Amino acid sequence: MANKIANHSVTIGTNNVFATMNNLFLKDHNGQDYYHYYADLDLCNLASLIAIGVFIDNKSMFDNAVNYVKTGPSNGAFPVFSVANFTEPGFEKVLMQGKEAGRDQCHATLDFALSGIVAQQAYNQGVDLFATYENEILNGAEYVDKYSVGCDVPYTPYLSYQGNKTVISNSSRGTIRPGFELMSAHYGQLKELNSFWTDEYRD
Known part of the structure; x- marks a missing residue:
């Protein structure tokens, strides 16, 4: 935790307004159960x-x-x-299907753009979320990126608040998403x- 430039008013604002709302959402999800909202x-x-924890030097918030x-x-x-x-034949690597593959590819790619941001922020503070659960972020990015560049991927149906997602969605397939x-x-x-x-997706 290194940022010492935050002045008092900014610290109060980010902590009392934004961080409060962030914590409230994660705690009660607007009165819904933990699985109602997508990732x-x-x-x-x-x-x-x-980001706020780093900016205001609040280690407890960060942790x-x-x-x-x-x-x-x-x-x-x-x-x-x-x-x-899934184990990808010929590559000896894992592809991980995330929670929005059956929703649309716009959100499926967003999840990994956000995951990369979360992991990089933590990595800058000495915490390697990139490596967590045997490189889950990479495995998930590889899955969504392979599908985004036009290749088939295996798929497991799952239940969301919108119902049973029985097939992978091709909505917004090939969308251009920064972050990869x-x-x-x-x-x-x-x-x-x-x-x-x-x-391949980056290029």
Whole structure:
């Protein structure tokens, strides 16, 4: 935690207004159960909390948000976000289907753009969420990116508040979503892992 430039009024505003609302959403999800909302809303709130925690030098806020990512009860938390894992033939790697594959690809790609932001913010503070659950973010990005560049992927049906998602959605397939350069750089270049489909989507 290193940012010492936040003045008193900014600290009060970010903590009492934005962080309060972020925490409230993650706690009660507007009165809905933990599985009502898709993952993107959790991830937006978690990205906000981590950023505020860093900016106002609030380690407790930062730690609580990071722990929610790792062990939280709702769809944006990594253990819940995963629907299924598949071994990709010929690549000896895992593809992870996330919670919005059956919704549309606009939101499916958004989840991983947000996950990358969350992970990078934590990584800058010495916490490696990129590696959590055997590189879940990379595995999920590879799944959504492979589908986005026109290739088929396996699919497991799941239940959402909109009903049973029996097939992968082709809505917004091929959408251009910023954020995947970050994952390609971290996994493919920094850690030298196989980020083939993420690189293809980035390019």
